[in-house]
Amino acid sequence: MTSPLLSVKNLVVEFHTSEGITRAVNNVSFDIPQGKTIGIVGESGSGKSVTSLAVMGLLQKPAARIPQGEILFNNQDLLKFNDDQLRAVRGNQISMIFQEPMTSLNPVFKVGDQIAESLRIHKKMTSKQAWARAVELMNQVGIPKPAESAHKYPHELSGGQKQRVMIAMAISCDPKLLIADEPTTALDVTIQKQVLDLLFKLQQEYKMSMMFITHDLGVIGDIADDVVVMYRSNVVEKNKAKEVFTTASHPYTKGLLACRPKLGANPRRLLTVSDFMTEEGVEIPIDIAKIQVFDKQEEQDAKKSEILLEVKNLVTQFPIKGGIFGKTVDHFKAVNDVSFTLKKGQTLGLVGESGCGKTTLGRSILRLIEPASGQIIYNGQDITNVRAEELRLLRRKMQIIFQDPYSSLNPRMTVSEILTEPLNIHNVGGSKNERLDMAKALVEKVGLKTQQMNRYPHEFSGGQRQRICIARALMLRPEFVICDESVSALDVSIQAQVLNLLLDLQQEFGLTYIFISHDLSVVNFIADEVGVMYAGKIIEMDKASRIYKNPKEEYTRTLLKAIPKGDAKTELASLV
């Protein structure tokens, strides 16, 4: 048997900071054989990205230290290389694709030049040769009209196309090993599917080895040969991909597999990692009742309630400015003639790709953006044109939870200030202490500790921040909440916890949700009814289960097909 291309042996990475030493990677070993794909899976902070940076020799020194271990690439220890030797390997034999295509390209250079640059450096090509090869590569990664597109600047390309350019750059020097660090996380499902297919195709064509890093087991199910699962700096499971999905042995892996909502029937609450193991990593037997799936359909039919929200022919448009005086020459209709009704206590899911108008629709309903025409009727009252003062009173009943838990909390305010602010604005709950007590009660309800309330947002993790956002939205006891991609920025394991929380809160407070997402499986889990949006219109709307079983529109079918099937094979029963 030939030796593997890359072999990581007993790797330890430590970070030395003013607050002490943190071990980010603890005794990690794995092999990447020639021409195979290894998936490294784990939540944020599990050490998976640090491992890849160590392989690339890109760790920030002197904070990061490697006291122990070997990284053998072609039987040479990369850790013993000096900077020049590393540079010769990096980009040439090992290359990397990053998560965020928006910021990984230099905005002031043509994409063709950026691809050609590494060819000139590593392959010593002339400018002309390099350009010709760059165009060829762009063709290979499926960018339309490559000869013309090479002259474009990054902002002229879509997110998916930018990621394709990044891939073209990464494969430009025929690397032996390609490291992909969450390359599809920032992309829509349909684009994600295309990029995954492309990576798989290229890997076969170039006979590369690939190290694919992700927080979502489902994504790599289709393309990885082997899977390495990392949890809290350690490797907890190493196996063939197929076997991980059918006979996972470590409770954490089981948790990861179970926490992603399925397209078919789901349990009432999603299982989370904590259903499989304790904080300390001790396996606990799973409660059979928790994995019982149920058919939402029957329950929905039984529910009969009055209409809370009615939207009629809503149009929201943005002016397109042109000419030297910036006159409005036309309007872009982000929301184009949308109508629907929503019953009390129900959840409407809105799905669609980025740019389809789903976010604008949500904000127009709350009148955070002013609609151009149409009607919004809330609880029998037409709120399309109510005045600012009245609108502020309505805000008590209608709330929104944003996508990005990092930018939606004011970094200069403590959690208790953030939570009591809505009460101050609407003058609810008398004294300062009463308001604090109300905040405390809700903080516990969303699963945080009241001792943490004097802290600032940056001291919390993404999932905890989203819990704070949820608590803020609920402070005024609203009836209606819009969740705008509220779980998309979270790791799958955290996503399940937040979805469960949203369901619990809906039960307890009788909330009505509009749940906006690009992820169909999430919407399927949480929504009673689903509207599929495309180019500003709702093109299909039906009961959730029906849309998934018999989609009528071609576009809906495309969306459904794009969902990674990796873990769909896993039956919940197999995890017990």
Place this chain on the structure above:
Amino acid sequence: MKNHSLWRDAFGRLFQDKWAVASFIIVIAYSLVAILSAMGLIAYDWAREVGGSNLPPSAEHYFGTDIFGRDVLSKVIRGTQIAMSVGLATSLIAIPIGVILGAFAGYFGGWVDDLITWLYTTFSSIPNIMLLISITMILGKGLFAVYVALGATSWVNLCRLIRGEVMKHKEREYVQAAGAIGGGHFRKLFKHILPNVTHIIIINTSLQFQIAIKSEVILSYLGLGVQGEPSWGTMIDDAKLELSRGVWWQLAGATLAMFVIVLAFNLLGDALRDSLDPKLKGK
């Protein structure tokens, strides 16, 4: 568990920088000297003849004496009081104007922005020194005119920075979230956005302070500034003729005092920028 506000973290970083700490101590020391002098506790008898004319530095008079036999050190201290008061008064005039106009322009946009942008571009198109001279001409020479003249010219930079920063922040989701819970414009702007741009004000002030000090020196040197009181500018002006006779200590005293404080403010400004706004830090 300790809670770390961003401010605390930032000042923690600042005080790890030994140059920043040294600069900070110098600024404090100058301020103390200025305050003591203003209270009349030190250098109150700067105008008294204490010895012979143009005595070189000695143990008795560290900076020597001037042509009238007055103590140069006392004059430098008096000059420090003037310089620091000019820096402070300029900031007190410029910060409110710059912050309020910049915040309104950035937040409301539209015609408000057009008007304010027009105002500050007009101001910045006039060469500063010309504007300073014309204001002192109108108001008459003296310290008050210097305050007003410098205050009126130094808000422009701050206004422009604040406008840009507020424009950036008003699109952030936390501001939209404040709108969604029913907060009005006033709350969004002053409670949410401004605390997030305060670092700009602090950094800008520390850099503007030394510009004001230098401008006062130049104005006084030109005879447009402080009248009848020793200022570093007038001292340098006096010294330029004496220098050919080998009397260097008056010039040295005033320049050294100015050099140290200007350097300290520059270093402090840079350190503040690095610690309060880490993303700007040069890599």
